[in-house]
Amino acid sequence: MAKVFNWQLGREMDYPYAGHRPQRQFCMIMDTNKCIACQTCTIACKSTWTWGRGQEHMLWNNIETKPFGFYPTGWDVEILERLGPQTWKGDTYTGKTIFEAAPDGEVALHWEPDQADWSNPNLGEDEPTGVAGEETYIPDTPHANMWMYYLQRICNHCTYPACLAACPREAVYKRDEDGIVLIDQTRCRGYQECVAACPYKKSLFNLETRVSEKCIGCYPKVEQGLQTQCTTVCIGRLRLTDFVNPPDKADPRNPADFLVHVRKVALPIYPQLGLEPNVYYIPPVHVPPKYLHQMFGPGVEEAIATYRNAKDDEELLGALMLFGSTEHIIASFDVKDGVARAYDKKGDELVAVPLREPEVVRSFSYATTTPDGKPATGYRHNT
């Protein structure tokens, strides 16, 4: 095993290959607070990439209701229980990663789902649990303290992918130009080592073609400077496809770096597993911090406090308002005079979004009289 630096753990760790960061790293930012679980993203991915033979059960993108939703069944609980205590000292992870906890002769701690585990993608859908804590948004109702939230899941295009580390055929590779992780279908022999090793269970086996497949980061779009299908169709405008730098090379004008490294409102999912995943989540504001801490690591409470303050933080508000505003990948942004502007890598403006829409209040008399001044017979909508 080589020693590599994992900035999400704040320390070096063991990995089967020497560290080599790509020239640019694909990433996605998800604002969990805005998702309505409409599954438009799921269907956009499915109708674009997984409509073929043997892909019927395959969801490269899925939305699950936490804490009881899983695809496949129990994916996170299974690996977390096997890993044992996951301790942090400040921002440094002091427990073991799945590579450091690997049994003798294995690359990573892992488990294999049964075929039936892929059969219930809507398990636990909309099922709440309790208790949310003292702060509640619906006071004086029997269910005021219950919570659940929607988690948007795609492959994390990890900096240190377990799928790549485990493949005996070296069929899994990470592209130097954008950090997207792909499986070479001609090299894969269907051993399913990647399916077992990926703790996020985002490598899937095709029972018809007998090879493994996964989210391809919509690389044909990314190569053209476009955001992914699941991003551009999102009804809640909660996704941003971009490139993220490690913290020592963070560019505050880049929206992903700004959200991840400067304001620190977007956090990696299960960083303690050690893969340096590159999908970052703005945590849900109503969920108990203890639950969020085990999922997104330290910094959850600060991230929520910063997010709650967005209305008084024009730069943060601007970055968030640019989500879903353009199909192009945003290289940089700024906020001036109440307008957020996004630019491509040549510096050309892509879009300008006002932070606040102008308000127009119609006079009540107009709403209650006919255009010729006579009293209206009822309330008139759309006047």
Ligand code: SF4
């Ligand atoms: S999430 Fe899983 S499939 Fe995707 S790169 Fe990481 S280890 Fe591989």
Ligand code: SF4
């Ligand atoms: S990035 Fe593309 S391939 Fe990956 S889940 Fe989204 S739509 Fe599917």
Ligand code: SF4
């Ligand atoms: S399209 Fe957007 S709002 Fe709808 S489920 Fe997907 S992430 Fe959530």
